[in-house]
Amino acid sequence: MTTATPPDFENLEQLRQYLLGYAECRDWQQFHSPKNLVMALSVEASELLELFQWLTPEQSHKLPQNTRCAVQQEMADVFMYLVRLADVLEVDLLQACREKAALNETRYPADKVRGSAKKYTEYE
8 A cells, every 4th residue: 555645725615625636536426415414424423432432431531542543534424425525515614613503502501401411401
């Protein structure tokens, strides 16, 4: 296996274009249905979860370097599948995040939820 030069993308749009080109170059678009991408995203999220499975909260803050590297790679996998899914479904992730953040601001007003882990449906 050869070592490739890392691609140089500086923003979400460049990453989206890179991932699209990566899939097209390999003729993988045929496999990138929303269903398959969500399944792959779930698998990668589970691999990330596995790295933290038996750690205490304190240990999860102080990861050894080899675990930290593995976490970083799994996070990248999750993010890239999410970006690919957004591209296939034509979802503007930044706009979706803006809208969700605005909703969260109304669901979780700081003066009512500070220091609580309750779900918004549990508040009066």
